[in-house]
Amino acid sequence: MIATVAKLIAFRLLAAVPILLAVSALLFCALRLLPVDPAAMSLPPTATIAEIDAQRHAMGLDRPLPEQYLIWLDAALHGNFGRSIALHSQAGSLVAATLPVTIELALAAMVIAGILGFGGGLLLFHLRGTVLETVADLGSILLLSIPEFLWGLILLFVFGVVLDLLPFTGQISPNLPLPDITGFLLIDSLLAGRPDVFFSALEHLILPAFALGLAFSPTIMRVLRSSLFDVYHEDYIQQARLRGVSERRILLRHALKNAVLPTLTLAGVQFGILFSGTLLIEVIYSYPGMGNLMVDAVRNADLPLIQAIGLTYCIVVLLINTLVDSLYVVLNPKLRTQ
Amino acid sequence: MSKLQRRTFLQAAAAAALGAGSPIVSALAANDSATIGWPNDVPSWDPNQRFTPDAQPLFKAVFDQPLDQDPQLKLIPHLIKNWTLAPDAMSMAVELRDDVTFHNGDKMTTDDFRYTFFERIKSGVKLDTANSWKKVEDIVVESPTKATMKFNSPAPTAPQWMAFLGSFVVPKKYIEGQGLDNFLKKPIGTGPYKLAEYELNSRIVLERYDNYWGPKPKIARVTIEIIKDPSARVAAIQSGQVDCTVNIPVREVDRLGKESGFAAEINPITRVILLQVRADLAFADENVRLAAHHAIDKAALSKAFYGGAAVPLSVLATPGTPGYLPDFSFKYDPSLAKDLLAKSKFGPANPVKIGFATTNGQFPSDYDIARAIVQMWKKVGIEADLQVIEYAKYFELNRAAKLPEATLYSWDNATGDPEIFSGYQLNPKMPFSPWKDQDIGNRVLALFGVADYNKRIAGYRDLERYAVQNGATMPLLQSVVTVVRKRNLKYTKYGNGWLLPQTLQWS
Numbered sequence: 026m027i028a029t030v031a032k033l034i035a036f037r038l039l040a041a042v043p044i045l046l047a048v049s050a051l052l053f054c055a056l057r058l059l060p061v062d063p064a065a066m067s068l069p070p071t072a073t074i075a076e077i078d079a080q081r082h083a084m085g086l087d088r089p090l091p092e093q094y095l096i097w098l099d100a101a102l103h104g105n106f107g108r109s110i111a112l113h114s115q116a117g118s119l120v121a122a123t124l125p126v127t128i129e130l131a132l133a134a135m136v137i138a139g140i141l142g143f144g145g146g147l148l149l150f151h152l153r154g155t156v157l158e159t160v161a162d163l164g165s166i167l168l169l170s171i172p173e174f175l176w177g178l179i180l181l182f183v184f185g186v187v188l189d190l191l192p193f194t195g196q197i198s199p200n201l202p203l204p205d206i207t208g209f210l211l212i213d214s215l216l217a218g219r220p221d222v223f224f225s226a227l228e229h230l231i232l233p234a235f236a237l238g239l240a241f242s243p244t245i246m247r248v249l250r251s252s253l254f255d256v257y258h259e260d261y262i263q264q265a266r267l268r269g270v271s272e273r274r275i276l277l278r279h280a281l282k283n284a285v286l287p288t289l290t291l292a293g294v295q296f297g298i299l300f301s302g303t304l305l306i307e308v309i310y311s312y313p314g315m316g317n318l319m320v321d322a323v324r325n326a327d328l329p330l331i332q333a334i335g336l337t338y339c340i341v342v343l344l345i346n347t348l349v350d351s352l353y354v355v356l357n358p359k360l361r362t363q
Numbered sequence: 364m365s366k367l368q369r370r371t372f373l374q375a376a377a378a379a380a381l382g383a384g385s386p387i388v389s390a391l392a393a394n395d396s397a398t399i400g401w402p403n404d405v406p407s408w409d410p411n412q413r414f415t416p417d418a419q420p421l422f423k424a425v426f427d428q429p430l431d432q433d434p435q436l437k438l439i440p441h442l443i444k445n446w447t448l449a450p451d452a453m454s455m456a457v458e459l460r461d462d463v464t465f466h467n468g469d470k471m472t473t474d475d476f477r478y479t480f481f482e483r484i485k486s487g488v489k490l491d492t493a494n495s496w497k498k499v500e501d502i503v504v505e506s507p508t509k510a511t512m513k514f515n516s517p518a519p520t521a522p523q524w525m526a527f528l529g530s531f532v533v534p535k536k537y538i539e540g541q542g543l544d545n546f547l548k549k550p551i552g553t554g555p556y557k558l559a560e561y562e563l564n565s566r567i568v569l570e571r572y573d574n575y576w577g578p579k580p581k582i583a584r585v586t587i588e589i590i591k592d593p594s595a596r597v598a599a600i601q602s603g604q605v606d607c608t609v610n611i612p613v614r615e616v617d618r619l620g621k622e623s624g625f626a627a628e629i630n631p632i633t634r635v636i637l638l639q640v641r642a643d644l645a646f647a648d649e650n651v652r653l654a655a656h657h658a659i660d661k662a663a664l665s666k667a668f669y670g671g672a673a674v675p676l677s678v679l680a681t682p683g684t685p686g687y688l689p690d691f692s693f694k695y696d697p698s699l700a701k702d703l704l705a706k707s708k709f710g711p712a713n714p715v716k717i718g719f720a721t722t723n724g725q726f727p728s729d730y731d732i733a734r735a736i737v738q739m740w741k742k743v744g745i746e747a748d749l750q751v752i753e754y755a756k757y758f759e760l761n762r763a764a765k766l767p768e769a770t771l772y773s774w775d776n777a778t779g780d781p782e783i784f785s786g787y788q789l790n791p792k793m794p795f796s797p798w799k800d801q802d803i804g805n806r807v808l809a810l811f812g813v814a815d816y817n818k819r820i821a822g823y824r825d826l827e828r829y830a831v832q833n834g835a836t837m838p839l840l841q842s843v844v845t846v847v848r849k850r851n852l853k854y855t856k857y858g859n860g861w862l863l864p865q866t867l868q869w870s
Contacts, residue, residue: 062759069413070758070794071494077762111755112563113407114547122563178594186598194599195565199398199586203560311590313565321564326755 030351037347041340048339049101052332053094061326067110101336107329111321116333119318124337125208126196127307127314130237131300133230137238138299139292142245146288147276149250165243173240174305180232180239181309193232194311198225233310241299248291252284259283286357293349297342394869396584397852399862400596400608404564404589408550409543410531411483411492416634416775419528421587424569424864426531426552429457429476430522436633436684436779436858438522441577442471442532442553446525452517452814459508463576465534466551472507478535480512488543492529517812519819523778555580555865564589569864581868600625600847607848609862612727613670616845627847629672632860633681634775634842635784636673636726638736639766640835642800645717646768651745652834654703655717655769657696658743659736661839667735668728669843676838678827679774679785683858685820686781686827693831700743714746718767725754726773726842733771758794766797773842777859781823786810789830796836803835 064081065072072080081087085096100107106116149165152158171179185193196210197203203210204217211230214222256262257280265275303316311317315334322330401421406413410422431441440446445458463471481502484493498514498521505511512521524530532553538546550558555577556569567587571580588605590596597615599605601622611619613629620627638655646652661675677693680686701710709715721733730751737747750767752760760766774795776783788796790811791804806826813819830836844860855866 061756065759065762066755068489069491069494071491074762111406113409113412114544119563181595181598185604186602189602192604193602194400194588194590194595194604196562199566199568199588200396200584203562309592309595311565311588311592311595313562313589317564317591324753324755326753 026355030354033351033354034347037343037350041343041347044343045336045339046098049098049332049336050094052335053097054090056328056332057090057093059326059328061328063110063326063328066326067108097332106333106336109322109327109330111325111327112330116329119330120315120333120337122208123313123315123318124341126210126312127300127303127316128341129209129211130230130233130303130307130312130314131296133234134237134241134299135292135296137234138241138245141238141242142288142292143249145242145246146249146253147281149246150253150276153250153254165246168239169243169247171240173237173302174309176239177233177236177306177309180236184232191232192225192229194229196226196229196313197222198229201225229310233306233312236306236309237299237302240302241295244295245288245292249284249288252287253280256280256284282356286353289349289353289356293346296345296349297338300338300341300345395582396586397582397607397864397867397869398586398588398605399864399867400590400599400605401567401587402589402591402593402596402610405567408547408558408561409490409533410552411479411490411529411533414491414528416528416777419777420861420863421567422531423554423861424556424585425550425554425558426533427463427554428526428530429459429532430525432526432778432857432859434855434857436777438526441526442476443525446522448519448522448814450814452519452521452812453514455512455514455518455521457510457512459510460576461508463553464574465537465553466557466572467534467537468574469534469536470507471532471534471553473502473504473510474507475532475535476510477502477504478538479532480530482535483533490529495524495527495529517814519812519814519816520778520780520782523780523783527778527783556585559584564591578865580865582864585864585867587864597847606852607846607854607862607867609844609846610727611845611847613668613672613843613845616847617670619847624850625847626850627845628856629670629843629845630856630860631672631674631681631841632844633684633777633779633858634773634860635676635679635681635838636732636771636773636840636842637676637679637788638837638839639770639772639788639796639798640837641766641768641797642835644768645715646834648707648715649834650703650707651709651715651717652837654700654709654743655740655745656693656831656834656837657700657703658739658745659837659839660695660739662695664732664735665840668732669840672843673840676841678831679788679836679838680781680827681779681841684776684779684781684784686784686823688824688828691828691831697739697743704744710744711742712744714741714744716746716748717769719747719749719769719771720752720760720767721749721771722754722757723751729771729773732839736771761794761797764797764799769837770797772796775842775859777861779859781820781827782811785823785827785830785836788836789826798835800835803830803833 064084064086065077068080085093104117109116109119149161152161181193184191201222204213206213206216210226214226265279303314304319307314307316308320319334403417405418405421406415410426427442429443431439433439442459443457444460447456459473465471480496481499484496498516498518500513500515503511534551537551555572555575557572559570560568569585571583590599593611596608597611600608616627616629619625640646665671665673665675677691678688704710721729723730733749737749740747786807787793789798789803790807791799810822813822851870853868853870854862
């Protein structure tokens, strides 16, 4: 099994190279087609036309587009994504500083979505054929129809303002220091031996993670339920019943294992959407992640930064999909023999 | 933060369970700290790099300016003890304090002053201060505390610029030794606070600098929470997560002001909301320009979008500043607007068509104000095609002469000096306005060389009246800043809207 998974990962990583090249080229061209002039924007407003032309030349923007792309690609392969126009720092460093924050948030949201999605999916399936099925179904549709930013505002208002139970600004309480070891605050706080910081970080993570997770969980719920329906029509379920296996054991030992596979695939695909959902959630909760940075970059037409963040999103999604496919192989014996 | 909140209690319980120090203790000792909900981060920690009015109070906490302004905006000594502008404004002698140190302990001297206002600019670093100090030909250092700035043309507003955007003294030895990137990561200044922690787009932690040469801040630790969303700022102050916040919607100020424990204010500031206009296209016709101005009910705009707190303006200056003309009024008169348009053969049945640009979200209610103006214009016979532009693209569009006939804009001038109001807005050689007419342009350029203060101010007062009467600009409202704070947190109110962390104190 390990060999199969390793082969799959190697194949996926190889396949990722042309995908990343294509995405980077597409992103590069699309951004260059925007009616903004990075040379002018990188200079003070009082810059003369001659100064802007000189800057354009220095930035290589007066060269043909393919040549510009190759220059950018060469620099990017050496870890240089250019300098942010608005923040005057290396785009790569800005992404590196904010990526762990977003990953931590997205993973926490994924855990919440997984718990709620699987729990809800099993509940929906359990209620099939009862009078409560319609109510539960409507509930899941309602959850599905509320986007993450609306969850963000609702949770902020209810748990932050009305009940005053949880903080909703930033990553940590104002009077606590911010340990910086790996960039993952929960881990760093433990490494620094600061449970108070850990608790504060966890407390600050709850609302944004729930906002993202709640928006994502109904999809898992509904797919799991529908997969369970499909699996329950399989012969082996009937045979298990004939053998006198309890319904609970049929569900947990036989049906769920098979029903979880399509759910997992969907979760992998949806993770990309969840990851992009961090954009608005991070702004609402003043969370200092890559989504927040991207919103600023777009607002300032900060092309080098948009490009670096866009490419990072692409890499993260590809890695997650590779991970999910590997898990799929681990969980599905049929695929191990192919 | 005297109130023990439910959340604080829960934190304490959980922290106690984890064996950590009790946050109750820190909560009760918190009168030596304060948290401000702030709408924007700094563009970078190089204070000379970009002119960002909203970041000015943050820079002023960490860095010092050569001169300062008192709450009434009068120029006062700061790092510079004495200054003498030559009668021809071609040089300015300055004497610096000799008791100022940077946060690393290094003494601040005229070498740092020369580096900030001359050497850095000439070295080719792309700084916004390169424009404000482009007239500096040299700074002759006479001693560690005495120097003379030499200008290549008259610089009558040099003292004002010493207290304006970007003019912060930075440490020569530290920047040259550590490199700019390291300075940006760990900036030091001579200001009342040291930058203790910085997390991009999230928070700025300031700690009192005990060796500060001036009055020591009353609060030892100030945390600036960057909260970009106005609703989240409202929620943060309401829930007690911040002690003070700024720039929240006017309607929320009214609501929060009625709640006990909060003080809420709408303060008019030295920022003007105006319509910038072109001198060509459909606005080549003066009748059309004047009609467009007469058709705008500024009092209605103020009432609708700023709760009536934004003062309607007739000139490009705010009340209390030297260029303001209290006796001059440009009246709202839709009938006169129609008459003027009729002279040019336009009217509601045959409207003149113009383009109109606005930002959306750059300043409070900008897009809504623009939409209201479109409706006001429609009634008199001006059909405006409203287009939203990104603020980041404004200068590029202006440089390429692609802005339409009218552009809704907000212009900040913390100094209150008329040169930085109408002088900059009507100077055809500057990129801050699409007005490129030479008649008014020549009047402005002449004023840039007037060294005598009284003559200069009188000249600008004449210019402001003339410009408005000719339809070269359409001032609308004096902008406001909203502040909501815990009632027992005091601050010093400045006429230009600064909320300086060093002026905060608990009562």
